[in-house]
Amino acid sequence: MNSSAPRGRRQGTVRHGRVRAPDRRELTAVAASLPRVDALVFTGDIGWNQPEAAEAIASGPGMLGLRGGLSRTRTRDAVISDRNSPVPVLTVQSREELSLAAAAATVL
Known part of the structure; x- marks a missing residue:
């Protein structure tokens, strides 16, 4: 989610550590439109x-069965939800430099 996303490509908003209610509703709507949710990343x-x-x-979309209690540790890509969570929650480092390097390699 990014408050600086260009107009028309809004991905949600997080301001001052607070999540807008529409962000949770949007996640719930997306989840409801899918046959299943394998993970939240x-x-x-x-x-x-x-x-x-x-x-x-x-912790917002109850239909996913998530209860919160995510690990706050962010030292590597990992599952940060409880192991008994019906939908695993993961954190993955974005690694934008790899995309930039690949794009540069195609130009060179």
Whole structure:
């Protein structure tokens, strides 16, 4: 979720560690439109630097069976939900430098 996303590509908003209610509703709507949810993955700022925002988002949609209590440790890519969670919650470092390097390699 990114408050600086260009107009028309809004991905949600997190301000001052607080998640807007529409973000939770949007996640619930997306989950409801899918036959199943295999995992909830956080990356970028929320996944890596804002564990309180990830917690707020993950604890919102009750239909996923998530109860919160995510690990606040962010030292590597990992499952951060309880092992008994019906839907695993993961944090994955974004690694933008790999995308940039691949794009540069195609140009060179």
